[in-house]
Amino acid sequence: MSLLQVENLSIAFGGVKAVDGVSFNVEAGEVFTIVGPNGAGKSTIFNLISRLYEPSGGRILLDGQDITRLPAHKIAPLGIARTFQNIELFDHSTVLQNLLMGRHVRRKTLWVEDLLFLPRVRRAEREHRRHVEEVIDFLDLAAYRDKLIAGLPYGVRKVVEIARALSSGPRLILLDEPASGLSVEETKDMAWWIEDMQKDLGLTILMVEHDMSLVSRVSDRVLAVAEGKPLALGTSAEVQADPRVIEAYLGAEETA
Amino acid sequence: MRVQFKSSYDDDINLFQDNRHRIQYGILILLAIAAPFVLPEYFVGELTQIAIWSLAGLGLMLLVGHTGQVSLGHAAFMAIGAFANIALMARGWPFIPALIASAVITGVAGAVLARPLLRMTGIYLAIATLALSVIIEDIAIIAEPVTGGVSGVLAPIIELFGYEIDRYGTPTAFYYLCLGVLLLVTLMYANLLRSPSGRAFLAVRDSEVSARALGVNVANTKTLAFTLSCAITGLAGALYAHMVQVVNYESFLILISITLLLQVVIGGLGAMHGAFLGAIVVVLLPQVIATLRDLVNAHTPIALGNYPGMDMAAFALIILVMVIYEPRGLYGVWLKVRTWFQLFPLYRKGMFRRSRTYLKTERMR
Numbered sequence: 001m002s003l004l005q006v007e008n009l010s011i012a013f014g015g016v017k018a019v020d021g022v023s024f025n026v027e028a029g030e031v032f033t034i035v036g037p038n039g040a041g042k043s044t045i046f047n048l049i050s051r052l053y054e055p056s057g058g059r060i061l062l063d064g065q066d067i068t069r070l071p072a073h074k075i076a077p078l079g080i081a082r083t084f085q086n087i088e089l090f091d092h093s094t095v096l097q098n099l100l101m102g103r104h105v106r107r108k109t110l111w112v113e114d115l116l117f118l119p120r121v122r123r124a125e126r127e128h129r130r131h132v133e134e135v136i137d138f139l140d141l142a143a144y145r146d147k148l149i150a151g152l153p154y155g156v157r158k159v160v161e162i163a164r165a166l167s168s169g170p171r172l173i174l175l176d177e178p179a180s181g182l183s184v185e186e187t188k189d190m191a192w193w194i195e196d197m198q199k200d201l202g203l204t205i206l207m208v209e210h211d212m213s214l215v216s217r218v219s220d221r222v223l224a225v226a227e228g229k230p231l232a233l234g235t236s237a238e239v240q241a242d243p244r245v246i247e248a249y250l251g252a253e254e255t256a
Numbered sequence: 257m258r259v260q261f262k263s264s265y266d267d268d269i270n271l272f273q274d275n276r277h278r279i280q281y282g283i284l285i286l287l288a289i290a291a292p293f294v295l296p297e298y299f300v301g302e303l304t305q306i307a308i309w310s311l312a313g314l315g316l317m318l319l320v321g322h323t324g325q326v327s328l329g330h331a332a333f334m335a336i337g338a339f340a341n342i343a344l345m346a347r348g349w350p351f352i353p354a355l356i357a358s359a360v361i362t363g364v365a366g367a368v369l370a371r372p373l374l375r376m377t378g379i380y381l382a383i384a385t386l387a388l389s390v391i392i393e394d395i396a397i398i399a400e401p402v403t404g405g406v407s408g409v410l411a412p413i414i415e416l417f418g419y420e421i422d423r424y425g426t427p428t429a430f431y432y433l434c435l436g437v438l439l440l441v442t443l444m445y446a447n448l449l450r451s452p453s454g455r456a457f458l459a460v461r462d463s464e465v466s467a468r469a470l471g472v473n474v475a476n477t478k479t480l481a482f483t484l485s486c487a488i489t490g491l492a493g494a495l496y497a498h499m500v501q502v503v504n505y506e507s508f509l510i511l512i513s514i515t516l517l518l519q520v521v522i523g524g525l526g527a528m529h530g531a532f533l534g535a536i537v538v539v540l541l542p543q544v545i546a547t548l549r550d551l552v553n554a555h556t557p558i559a560l561g562n563y564p565g566m567d568m569a570a571f572a573l574i575i576l577v578m579v580i581y582e583p584r585g586l587y588g589v590w591l592k593v594r595t596w597f598q599l600f601p602l603y604r605k606g607m608f609r610r611s612r613t614y615l616k617t618e619r620m621r
């Protein structure tokens with residue numbers, strides 16, 4: 001059974017059918033990428049999976065379990081973590097604090113225990129910190145550990161957001177345009193990390209990305225969408241060669 | 257410049273980062289304890305007020321500064337704490353259980369109100385909580401058996417470990433009582449901030465979408481913050497009642513709610529220090545303004561005393577200047593001064609320039 005199954009997913013905002021009957025399966029351990037022109041509905045698909053939006057139709061299954069009606073905060077505990085296209089970090093906190101916030105799903109103590117800071121709380125804090133340090137090592141963030149987010153360069157923030165997602169110890173990670181706004185160098189690093197996440201951490205990755213060189217390099221399978229509808233599914237090369245996809249991109253350019 | 261070397265995770269988990277930090281706060285507490293012996297009696301009263309307003313400020317800081325939910329109704333929760341404490345003591349409860357119970361009662365009241373209130377955000381939340389401030393005046397008159405109706409109730413004398421504590425008879429003992437409660441609450445507040453509960457508050461404050469995506473139950477987190485905030489404010493209300501000794505429907509007017517909010521804003525939102533610094537300003541500024549006014553009256557032909565409302569206007573002006581030029585409050589000023597000294601002579605202009613922040617609505621997609 002696939003790790004994530006999306007069946008006939010739909011949502012409309014006013015008259016706009018942002019997502020219109022999209023179906024796909026993400027297999028455990030693969031890098032699955034969604035591509036499409038601006039406004040195609042890619043981020044909306046992510047927001048539907050995160051349950052930030054209410055779908056008007058269709059189903060989302062994780063490991064066969066229907067998560068379509070779960071409240072948003074019940075998604076992360078199932079092992080789904082994500083990043084946002086426009087970076088949603090906690091700007092007034094340090095990198096370390098942000099990553100510790102990523103450990104929320106792993107919290108073991110009640111607020112009363114926290115209030116008294118019982119020995120249990122301290123032990124749990126050390127444990128959280130150990131996990132967070134592993135992520136810091138993995139993504140090479142040690143130099144920024146105690147820095148406030150608000151003062152960090154854009155490229156670093158992108159990495160911190162991925163680090164925060166990893167801190168929760170997910171099975172599936174959703175990356176919304178991880179390379180947008182990054183320099184060529186930074187994009188290369190990002191490709192390495194995505195490969196490492198897949199190979200070393202054994203994660204399943206669902207990604208939205210415009211940079212086709214990155215997409216071709218890391219993706220096992222690619223789904224192209226346009227105007228909320230799925231166009232083509234296959235390897236990166238197959239999808240890029242698909243006439244419907246080429247037409248969708250050209251059409252988008254003409255109207256843009 | 258001082259660089260701190262960390263040798264274990266506990267350096268970040270502990271209440272104090274290092275010994276230097278520990279000593280600084282130790283000295284501060286010793287000074288607070290020694291104050292009544294060196295200062296004239298008048299100042300003991302002022303310090304007591306500062307302690308009580310710090311406590312109330314901590315209550316509001318938890319909600320506004322650390323969870324990002326505004327309240328213009330916290331005087332109402334001071335009122336609940338005050339009336340509950342006096343009513344219980346009048347029915348024979350000893351002081352300490354009555355004090356704890358008044359915190360619990362106020363917390364429960366807060367928890368009940370939190371759900372409907374916190375569905376609102378921003379300006380709507382401000383208006384709804386403002387309404388609380390209005391309603392509490394009427395409730396204070398109507399609920400006569402508890403609140404004594406229009407004439408109000410008298411705070412009974414506190415009996416503690418065989419001593420009688422009362423604000424006028426034994427001002428120092430009353431000061432220590434308030435200081436003790438304040439320190440205890442401060443400790444618990446600090447504990448909260450260094451543990452998952454506190455981080456959840458900050459997460460909700462800085463990005464609700466992210467918080468939800470990380471598994472934070474936003475509604476529950478806000479409710480908890482509101483509950484704890486109200487409980488602390490209720491404690492402050494109970495102590496306040498013993499300070500002013502008579503409380504009635506006029507003791508907790510909207511002005512108190514507003515002053516309390518201004519206090520945390522001036523002090524610096526998002527830092528516990530802000531509640532304390534704000535309290536010092538709120539308690540001492542009127543005295544300073546009065547002194548200045550007398551000076552002006554005595555040495556110039558302008559009779560400022562003839563213009564009523566000057567104090568409030570000066571207060572408002574200071575706040576305005578503060579909010580425009582130093583949105584991080586007095587604590588922000590303090591951080592800058594400290595950094596300037598630590599880095600001397602390396603301080604660069606523009607080091608604290610804020611990067612452009614986006615409205616939440618601008619960044620949703």
Ligand SMILES: Nc1ncnc2c1ncn2[C@@H]1O[C@H](COP(=O)(O)OP(=O)(O)OP(=O)(O)O)[C@@H](O)[C@H]1O
Nearest residue numbers: 013016018037038039040041042043044045085621
């Ligand atoms: N909350 C919302 N309210 C109204 N319309 C929305 C909302 N979210 C998305 N849309 C609309 O849905 C459509 C798809 O948007 P979406 O953000 O999913 O595009 P995208 O494929 O991620 O584009 P991009 O590549 O620019 O990020 C757009 O027309 C957008 O305006």
Ligand SMILES: [Mg+2]
Nearest residue numbers: 042043044085
């Ligand atoms: Mg998008």
